[in-house]
Each structure stands twice: as structure tokens, then as C-alpha cells.
Amino acid sequence: MDELLADFVAETREMLEQSGSELVAWEADPSDKKRIDTIFRFVHTVKGNCGFFDFPQLEKLSHAAEDALAECRAGRREPDSALVTAVLAIIDRISEMTDAIEAGEELGTGNDEALIAALDADAEVEVQSDVAIIEEEIEVAAVSAPANDTQAEAAPKAPAKGVQRSIRLPVDLLDEVMKGVSDMVLARNDLARRLREAGEQPAIDGPFERLSAILADVRTSITRMRMQRLEHLFSSLPRLVRDLSNELGKQVMVDFEGSEVELDREMIEMVRDPLTHIIRNAIDHGIETPAERLRNDKREIGLLKFAARQSGNQISLVITDDGNGINVERVCEKAIANGLYSRSEIDKMSDKQRENLIFEPGLSTAEKVSSVSGRGVGMDVVRSNIERVGGSIEVSSKPGEGTSFHLQLPLTLSIIAALTVGSGDQRYAIPRSYVEEIVFGNSSHVEFAQAGDRRLVTFRDKRVPCLSLGEVMGSETNAECDWTSKTLILVRLASDDVFALAVDRVFDHEDVVVKPIAPAIMETKLYAGTTLLDDGRPMMLIDLPSIAQMRGMVGGVRTKPTIADKSEKVEKSRAVPVMLFAGLDGRHRAVRLELVRRIDTISRDAIDIEGDRAQAVIDGEIMTLAGHDTGPLPDGRCRLLRLSDGEHELVYAVKEVLDAADVTEDVVPSEADTAIEGVTLIGGKPIPLLDGHAVFSRYRATKKVEHTLTCRIPEGSEWARTILEPLVQAVGYRIAGDDDEVEADLAIALAEEGEVLTTGAREVIRLRPEPEDAGDDTIYRYDRDGLLAALKRIRTGRAA
Amino acid sequence: MNELLLMCTIAGRRAAIPAIEVQSVIEVDNITPIPGTPDFILGLTALRSQALTVIDCALAIGLEKACTSRDQRAAVVDIDGHLYALLVEEAHDVGEAKSEPVAVPGGFGEGWQRAARGMVETDGGPTLLVDIGQLVSGPLRQAA
Structure with a gap:
């Protein structure tokens, strides 16, 4: 069964179980508002989910129940026991349908029409429910709906056999x-x-x-x-958006970012529902009809953008539409009309507070109630769901430009990819998902500028504000900060704001286990968590969004993507990213960015070159050094590119790391220089592209065969011991001794000695003393090539 | 109810922490400072692969002078799922409370009044029973 569908079934069943006690309480007191709300939410959610799975019957039922309950909530109808019975019958029917869905059976028509008709206020239909109640629910149903139970014709059938073998475990x-x-x-x-x-x-x-x-x-x-990757959640959205926009006569496209972000399975389930609501609202209220959009000088296709980022024990998810924004005036009017707030209270509110009014229960700005939204439950359910898991939601909106919802979701325990950096005497971890690029402050293409007291860096023709981590942490002031000696980390926040964070050093990237920190430390708003280094020392994880917020690096709603952006993106993905560097000889070269694992800086002393052998010591590890033969090594500190082919690593000495670039032109192969893949044009200049294959094949130490093969040679023969043994060893065999009990991989026998000693080996090579071909499969003892070929054949066969 | 107490010295005064709250007493050697935090948070230290927030009890109470101690003893406590190391000047034995904590007319003096649950009689004489919840939130939040 489709995994999404399984989730839907499980979720519905869970809600049914939870609403069991609510149902009982509601029956006891039909006018209890709280109970109505809960049951209303249940049918509302079912309705919402049906919209995405295409179960028209289920949708019809839940929609009808929702309608009736909405009337009660609005006070237009007094809930009575007839209504309670009718709603209960529908809920039972939903449960039955859920079972059918899980088992993959037809839903069956039942007497849905009668059930719906029973909801009607004036109807005097006696509910004839032939509901089958699943075993677990008997107790609840027996208490809550005695009318149903006595009239139920069908015997309770056993719960449908699970299609998927899975168990549900408490998340705790x-x-x-x-x-x-x-x-x-x-x-x-x-x-x-x-x-x-x-x-x-x-x-x-x-x-x-x-x-x-x-x-x-x-x-x-x-x-x-x-x-689970967020992708899992995102993958279901385009369909939902498409269906909704068709229904509402709008055109919307979706854009996802950060689908590789991993989120707790539990959390994904929690977000799914609120997200659906937000999307409904965005398409229904936010994004205008194509005609209206054209009138407002917008593209007729609306854009709905989802961006996710992980940071410490928080996931931030931003949902942005480029629609009309929230009509704050109307929200306020509505709030007053519905008696939620008085005019004077509204007047005292800040703009932000007014925008956030949309999260109040019982508020809807839609002109008319559609089947999609507009009942005024959406956003309060969204908020209560998100707050229940310890998250938060905020909205920001610009009239005419769009709305974005910022969701912060907690991640109590997580392992995240982080970059460890040094500032002052301390090490910090930065979530790698925010890191766009790392550049050295002293690179030739990085220019600093100053505007007022704000330091700016010009990089790739963009002016980006700079923030010194040392200054944020209070270890130095901006005035004494030596920008050119810093390493700049270009940070892109979930809101698409970019700034440069200056640190003293970038150490490494590693996966860290993030633990929550004490509230008193949390209050500084600088840190998102703590983690332990390998040596047991604690290290703080920096809360970049919060720091950016405090330092005013966040610009608010951004809705600028245009067609030009799109086409640029497509082009980018075809380009090959490379890193430009200057070799030791000063000539510019490029290497494929995928090969570069990181950039190390070590002192000259850590490099040892002797003849053909060149090695560098980095963090207590000896690595093969390449690229040193192009020119003299600089005195003092050397910059090294750490290249990796996935299994092996080596370092490549360079004079300077210049830039990252994209190769869009063809690479013209060069016959003369085998060390390069070819020459390509980058920024109009010919740049040789380093051939990763050649580098690794030239410098990589031969991989040792995991299992050394053993060989038995004739004992007591001086020729075997003095001549044969060294030859066999040189090919990589170990000579089996007398005390080797195990079966050897190979035995070499002398043909003149007959059948002796050939037992206890998987393969046998026989050597004959005479050069003449004896017609058997023996090899002449001085036929070096033949012997080596035989040894090699057996060896490769064995090792494979 | 004779409550067991961990006797210690904070800023030269005899103080006690309910022993039931104390997981262990450790000697803190390496503290990683955390920039940007209030004074009374000295930083983090690691204990059996867990990070502890180190609190200077004297500063947390609101006194001006920090704890001075040779062996850097600290009581490890768990408050709301977070582990703290409460750095004291000296940590002595576990003793028994001979009375319920009581208030003293006139108070215990500034700082102490906030951080103490009251005075208890012990074998060593009257001792202030420290409220560890107040300690970890520090003097600043109290003022706010």
C-alpha cells in the first residue's frame, strides 16, 4: 500500500481512538462547546486529507458533518441528541471506511445519503445504521452510541488484516x-x-x-x-496544490528548497496537517486569480515556495506565497465583528500582532465559504497543532506582495552536519545547511567596503553585510577586527537573507550530536545547543537565525523570483562546479569541486619530500602529497586541497585558492599534458582542468589486498627455497610453513617429484625441469613469464 | 522527616543542598566558557560524555565575589532535564537536617534571602538550605 495512504489510515484511526472519550462526553452534554470543537476538528481533518487522496464518499460524509457542526459552533443551531446520533453514525461509518481503505477493498455505498440526511435539522429520520464496528472500538461505541449498537445488524467483524508489517511504537x-x-x-x-x-x-x-x-x-x-527526509512530505504537495488551484480557478506553481533536511517522522506527521491548511489558505485567500494578477503587474502563475533548514534542535520551515498578502484591515474588522477583540484593543496592537490575529479561533476573511477553506478553523488548528509539539508559527505579510509563514519546529535530539570554526580561543559549530560558501578574507577577489559602521564584503558582484563572530561573542570589537585575516562564511538563512560571518579559522566538518542547553544559556539567544568534541570537550552550536535576527540581518518577506531566475537555475545545474586555484608555479588551474573535500593549511615543516615520495602530516595523519612538483613550496604556511575519490584521500599543494566557478564551456582535451583533463574557458580565460583520475592513479598508494594468499613450495629443495620463494613472495604470496595447518591457496610442485605435497592446497602449479613442452599443463621452471602469469591468474581469481 | 543534606561552603557561609537532588560531587577541571552568558554561568564541562552547565554558586546568589576554591568541587544536579554542576567553595559530608527550614526574622541578607529556602539546624549548627532552582536561574532573572 502507498505509504502516504497507510499514514492516513493510521492517523485517522488514532484520531478515532482519541475522540472516543470526547464522543461520550458530548453525548452526555450536547451543548458542550469544547467537545464540539474537538469533533469538528476531527471531521475537518478527515475532510482535508480526503481532498488529497480522492475519496469522494468520505469527503462527502465528513463535509456534511462539518457543516452541521459549524452551524452549532456559530450558534445558528442548537445541538440536540438527534444531531449527536447522526454525527456519531457518520464517525462510525468513517471508521468502517478506514478499514476498507486499509484492506484495499471497495468502500461500498452503504446508506451514506441517509446518514447525511439525518444531519438535517428538520429531518425526523431515524438513523438506520448498519455500521460495523471494529473490535477495539466496541467499548467506546457501546457507551457512546447505544442506539447504533442495538440496531447494528452486522456482527462486529475482526479488524482487517494489516497489509503492511509494521508496529507503532511510542516516540518516547x-x-x-x-x-x-x-x-x-x-x-x-x-x-x-x-x-x-x-x-x-x-x-x-x-x-x-x-x-x-x-x-x-x-x-x-x-x-x-x-x-525522514522532508522530501517525503514535499512529494505529496504538488498534487495537492494542483488540485486545489484547479478547483479554485487559479494557477500556482511550487518551489521546494531543503527537501534533504531530515525531520523526525513524528514531526513530519505533525507538520503535514498544518501545512495542508496553510497551502489551502494561501491558494484560497492569498494568491489571486490569473486575471487579477495580470492587472496587478504580476505573472499570472502564482508561486508557492517552501524552504526548510535545520539548525541545532530547530527546523525552520518557511512557506511563502506571492499573493495579495493579508488584508489586515479586514482581519481586524472581522475580529471585532466576531467579538474576539474590542476596537480599542485592536488599536493598541502592533502591526505584527494584528497580522497574527489570523491564528485566533473563529476568524475567517474569505468572502464566501468554499469547500476548500473559509470556515475559520484552519489557522487556529494550525497553531494549536504546532504549539502542541513545542514549535511556533509566525506570519509576516506585505500587502500586494505576499505572505510568509515561519514555522519553527523543535528537534529534541538530532545529529546534524556541522562546520566547526574557531573564534577567539573557542571552537563553535555552525549548522552546515546554512553555509553557502567559504572564502578567505585575503583572497584577491574579496573586497571589503564600509558603509557607516557596517562592514561590507563584495563577493561575486554582490555586497554582503559582514558580521564578526568574535564581535558577536564579545571577544573583540569591530574596530580591532582584522578582516583580511579572517575566513568568511557566507550564510544563507531560510528567509534567503545572506550575510558573511567572519571567523578566525574553519576546522572541519563533522556530524555532531546536538543536546539541548540550559534555559539560562538559551536566553543569550546565541546558541542552539551543545555538542561534545571527540576529546570530550563541550562545544557550542551557534544559533545563526537568532543571531541574524538580533543583528538585523533578516529582511522579512522576499518574493522576487522571476522567470529569469528560473532559467538561470536550469543553466546552473548543467554546469560543472570547479574550484580555481593557483598552483605552486603561480599558474591558474581548476579542479572539479566534487573532488575537493576541504582546504587545509599546514606549516611547511609538516611536509616531507624525498625523491619521488612526498607526504604531508595533517592532524596526525600521513597523507600523500601531490602538486608539489610544479613549483617551490612557500615558506611558512602551505595551503593544501584535500582531494577525495570517495575511498582515498590525498592532498594537493597550491599557492592560493582563488574562487569557485562553473564550467559551462566545453573542455578541450589536451594530448600533451596527461595531468589535465583538458582546457576550458572560465571567465574568458583558458584554464587547465586537473584530471582527478590521473592524480589519483599516479599518487595513490596501491591498495593492499585484504587477504594475503598463501603458497606451499616444495620442501627440502634448495632451488625452491632460494630461487622460487623470493619470486613467489614478490608477487604477494605468503609462504606457508610446516606448521600451517590450514589449506594453502596454492601449492607449487616439482613435476619430477610426482604427486607429493599437492594435498592441502586449492590450486597446484607444476614445474618441469626441461624446457620442452611435455604436453601436460606443467610450466618450465625458468619460464618466468609463464610462471608469473599463472601466479597472477590464481591470485586475481582468489582475491576477487 | 530528617532530610539528608549535602553540607557545603558558599562564599564563606555554611550552606546545604538537599542530598536527594545531588547526583554526585565532582571536581571540575576543564571549563569551556560560553561567551555572552551572565557571569554566574562559568561555562560547560563534560562528565561521562554529558555536558554540564557550571554555575558559580556565589555569583548566582548575587554576591560580588566568585567562589574561590582549590579543588573546584561541584555538586551535580538535574533540573528540568538539564544537568548542572554547582560550584561551591568546599563540599563536606552529607548530614541530617534536625529541623524544618524556617525563616529568620530580618532575613538572611541580600541574595541569600532569595536563594535560600530557609535555615535548618544541623550537627554543625544553623545552615542555610539552598534552593537550587533559584540558583540556576541566577540573580538576573530575579531582578527582572
Whole structure:
């Protein structure tokens, strides 16, 4: 079954269970407003979900119930026991349909019309419900709807057999397991550090490696257990948007960003519903009809944009439309008309507060009630759902330009990809999802400018405001900040605002386990969490959106994407991103960006070159060095590109890292220079493109065969020991000794000695003393090529 | 009800923390400072792969001088799921409360009045029972 559908069934069933007790209470007191609200929300949600799955019957039922309940909520109708019975019958029918959906059966027509008719205020229809109640619900149903139960003709049937083998676990339990695993990872890191300090201990290192590997696997699967990519949620939206916009006669396209962001499964379920509501509202109220849009000088197709970012234990999700914005005046009028606030209260409110009035219960600005929205439940349900999971929602809007909803969702426990940076004497982690690019302040193409006291950096023809992390953290003032010695991190926030964060050093990127921090630290609004470094020291995770907010780096609603933007994007994706650098000889070259894992800066002392061998020591690891032969190494500090082919890494010495660029022109191959893939044009200049394949094939140390093959050679033969043995060893075999009990991979026998010693080996090579071909498969003992070929054939066959 | 108390010295005064709240007493060696936080938060320290927020009890009470101690003893407490290390001048034994915490006419003096739940009699004489919830929120929030 479609996973989405399974989710829908599970969700509906869960809500049915929850509403069970509400139903009982409602029956006892039909005028209880609170109960009506809860049941109303239930049918409303079912209706909403049906819209996206195309279950017209279910939608019809829930819509009818919603209508009746809306009347009660609005006070136009007094709920009585007849209504209660009718609604209960519908809810039971929904439960029955849910079962049918799960089992993949036809929904059956039933007597839906009669059920709907029973809702009618004047109807005196006696409800003839032939509802089948699933086992778990008998208790609830028996109490809540005795009328139904006694009249039910069908015997309760067993719950439909689950199509999918799955269990539902309390999230608390998962949380606990996840926390345990995270702690285990940290404990492992701690142990790893202690083992490193204690030096090599083969007896312990082996099992420890195994433990680490197992732990890594467990961690991955636990994470997977809880996490889902947002993509999962996003993938269902285009269809929903399409259907809604068709229904409402509007044209809307959707744009997604950050679908790779992972979110708790639970959280995805929580967001799905509010998101649906927001989309409905945006299309219904926000985005104008094509004709209206053209009149307002907009493209006739509206844009709905979703952008997600992860930051510490928060996910921020921004939903932006380029519609008409919120009509604050009308919202206020409505709030007053509905008696939510008095005129004087509204007058005292800030603009922001007025905009946020749309989250008040019982408020709707739509001119007419459509089947899509306009009942005034949407946004209050949205807010209560989001707040229930500890998140927050805000809205900002510009008349005529659009509306954006900012959702902040918590992530109590998470592992995020972070960049570790240094500022002052401290290390901090920055969520990598925000990092757009990293540039050195002293690069030739970075220009600083000043406007008032604000430092600006001109990069790629854009002026970007700068913020020094040292200044934010209070370790230095802007005046004493030496901008050119800094490394600039270009940060792009979920709201699309860009600024440059200046740090002293960028160390590495790593996956960190983020833990929540104490409220008193949270109050600084500088940090989103804490994490432990491998050596056990704590490190703070920086809350970039909050810092940007405090420093006024956030500009509010942005709705500028145009056609030009789109076509540019398409072009970009075809281009190959490369990194431009100056080699040690000063010549400019480029390397494919995918190959570059990071940029290291080390001192000249850490490089050791002797003849053909060149190595560099980085963070206690010896790495193969390439690129050093193009020119003299600089004195002092050397900049190295760390290249990776996925398995192996080597470092490439460069004089300076220049820029990132996109190769859009053809790469013209060069026969003369095998170290390059070819020459291409970047910014009108010919730039040689480094051939990653050539670099790795030239410098990569030959990978050791995991399993050394053993070979038995004739004992007691001086020729075998002195001549044969070194040859066999050179090819990579280990000579099996007398005490080797195990079967050797190969045995070499001398033909003149007959059948001796050929047992206990999987393959046998026979050597004959005479050069003449004896007609059997023996090899002449001095036929070096033949012998080597045979050894190689067996070796590759074995190792494979 | 004879409550067990961890006896300690804060700013030269005899104080006590309910022993049931204290998970352990540790010697804090490495503290990673956190810029931007109020004075009384000294930073973070790691204990068995968990990060603890280190609180200087004297500053948290609102006194001007920070804790001075040779062995940097701290009581580890869990408040609302967050772990704190309460740095005290000296940490002594666990003792028994001989009375309910009571207020003293005239108060305990500025700072102490806010941070103390009252005075209890112990074997060592009258001791101030510290309210750890107040300690971790610090003097600033109280003033606000």
C-alpha cells in the first residue's frame, strides 16, 4: 500500500481512538462547546486529507458533518441528541471506511445519503445504521452510541488484516533508545581518545574497531528509524496544490528548497496537517486569480515556495506565497465583528500582532465559504497543532506582495552536519545547511567596503553585510577586527537573507550530536545547543537565525523570483562546479569541486619530500602529497586541497585558492599534458582542468589486498627455497610453513617429484625441469613469464 | 522527616543542598566558557560524555565575589532535564537536617534571602538550605 495512504489510515484511526472519550462526553452534554470543537476538528481533518487522496464518499460524509457542526459552533443551531446520533453514525461509518481503505477493498455505498440526511435539522429520520464496528472500538461505541449498537445488524467483524508489517511504537521509547545510542557514541569517542593516548594495543584495538563499526551501523539505523527526509512530505504537495488551484480557478506553481533536511517522522506527521491548511489558505485567500494578477503587474502563475533548514534542535520551515498578502484591515474588522477583540484593543496592537490575529479561533476573511477553506478553523488548528509539539508559527505579510509563514519546529535530539570554526580561543559549530560558501578574507577577489559602521564584503558582484563572530561573542570589537585575516562564511538563512560571518579559522566538518542547553544559556539567544568534541570537550552550536535576527540581518518577506531566475537555475545545474586555484608555479588551474573535500593549511615543516615520495602530516595523519612538483613550496604556511575519490584521500599543494566557478564551456582535451583533463574557458580565460583520475592513479598508494594468499613450495629443495620463494613472495604470496595447518591457496610442485605435497592446497602449479613442452599443463621452471602469469591468474581469481 | 543534606561552603557561609537532588560531587577541571552568558554561568564541562552547565554558586546568589576554591568541587544536579554542576567553595559530608527550614526574622541578607529556602539546624549548627532552582536561574532573572 502507498505509504502516504497507510499514514492516513493510521492517523485517522488514532484520531478515532482519541475522540472516543470526547464522543461520550458530548453525548452526555450536547451543548458542550469544547467537545464540539474537538469533533469538528476531527471531521475537518478527515475532510482535508480526503481532498488529497480522492475519496469522494468520505469527503462527502465528513463535509456534511462539518457543516452541521459549524452551524452549532456559530450558534445558528442548537445541538440536540438527534444531531449527536447522526454525527456519531457518520464517525462510525468513517471508521468502517478506514478499514476498507486499509484492506484495499471497495468502500461500498452503504446508506451514506441517509446518514447525511439525518444531519438535517428538520429531518425526523431515524438513523438506520448498519455500521460495523471494529473490535477495539466496541467499548467506546457501546457507551457512546447505544442506539447504533442495538440496531447494528452486522456482527462486529475482526479488524482487517494489516497489509503492511509494521508496529507503532511510542516516540518516547524511540527517544530513549536514540539518546542511549548518542551517549554510546560519545562514550566511544571518549574511549577512542584514551586508547589513542595509551598507544597501540593490538589486542584491544581490533575489538574496539569492531565495536565502533557496529555502533556506527546501529546509529544509522536508529536515526533512520526516527528520521525522514522532508522530501517525503514535499512529494505529496504538488498534487495537492494542483488540485486545489484547479478547483479554485487559479494557477500556482511550487518551489521546494531543503527537501534533504531530515525531520523526525513524528514531526513530519505533525507538520503535514498544518501545512495542508496553510497551502489551502494561501491558494484560497492569498494568491489571486490569473486575471487579477495580470492587472496587478504580476505573472499570472502564482508561486508557492517552501524552504526548510535545520539548525541545532530547530527546523525552520518557511512557506511563502506571492499573493495579495493579508488584508489586515479586514482581519481586524472581522475580529471585532466576531467579538474576539474590542476596537480599542485592536488599536493598541502592533502591526505584527494584528497580522497574527489570523491564528485566533473563529476568524475567517474569505468572502464566501468554499469547500476548500473559509470556515475559520484552519489557522487556529494550525497553531494549536504546532504549539502542541513545542514549535511556533509566525506570519509576516506585505500587502500586494505576499505572505510568509515561519514555522519553527523543535528537534529534541538530532545529529546534524556541522562546520566547526574557531573564534577567539573557542571552537563553535555552525549548522552546515546554512553555509553557502567559504572564502578567505585575503583572497584577491574579496573586497571589503564600509558603509557607516557596517562592514561590507563584495563577493561575486554582490555586497554582503559582514558580521564578526568574535564581535558577536564579545571577544573583540569591530574596530580591532582584522578582516583580511579572517575566513568568511557566507550564510544563507531560510528567509534567503545572506550575510558573511567572519571567523578566525574553519576546522572541519563533522556530524555532531546536538543536546539541548540550559534555559539560562538559551536566553543569550546565541546558541542552539551543545555538542561534545571527540576529546570530550563541550562545544557550542551557534544559533545563526537568532543571531541574524538580533543583528538585523533578516529582511522579512522576499518574493522576487522571476522567470529569469528560473532559467538561470536550469543553466546552473548543467554546469560543472570547479574550484580555481593557483598552483605552486603561480599558474591558474581548476579542479572539479566534487573532488575537493576541504582546504587545509599546514606549516611547511609538516611536509616531507624525498625523491619521488612526498607526504604531508595533517592532524596526525600521513597523507600523500601531490602538486608539489610544479613549483617551490612557500615558506611558512602551505595551503593544501584535500582531494577525495570517495575511498582515498590525498592532498594537493597550491599557492592560493582563488574562487569557485562553473564550467559551462566545453573542455578541450589536451594530448600533451596527461595531468589535465583538458582546457576550458572560465571567465574568458583558458584554464587547465586537473584530471582527478590521473592524480589519483599516479599518487595513490596501491591498495593492499585484504587477504594475503598463501603458497606451499616444495620442501627440502634448495632451488625452491632460494630461487622460487623470493619470486613467489614478490608477487604477494605468503609462504606457508610446516606448521600451517590450514589449506594453502596454492601449492607449487616439482613435476619430477610426482604427486607429493599437492594435498592441502586449492590450486597446484607444476614445474618441469626441461624446457620442452611435455604436453601436460606443467610450466618450465625458468619460464618466468609463464610462471608469473599463472601466479597472477590464481591470485586475481582468489582475491576477487 | 530528617532530610539528608549535602553540607557545603558558599562564599564563606555554611550552606546545604538537599542530598536527594545531588547526583554526585565532582571536581571540575576543564571549563569551556560560553561567551555572552551572565557571569554566574562559568561555562560547560563534560562528565561521562554529558555536558554540564557550571554555575558559580556565589555569583548566582548575587554576591560580588566568585567562589574561590582549590579543588573546584561541584555538586551535580538535574533540573528540568538539564544537568548542572554547582560550584561551591568546599563540599563536606552529607548530614541530617534536625529541623524544618524556617525563616529568620530580618532575613538572611541580600541574595541569600532569595536563594535560600530557609535555615535548618544541623550537627554543625544553623545552615542555610539552598534552593537550587533559584540558583540556576541566577540573580538576573530575579531582578527582572
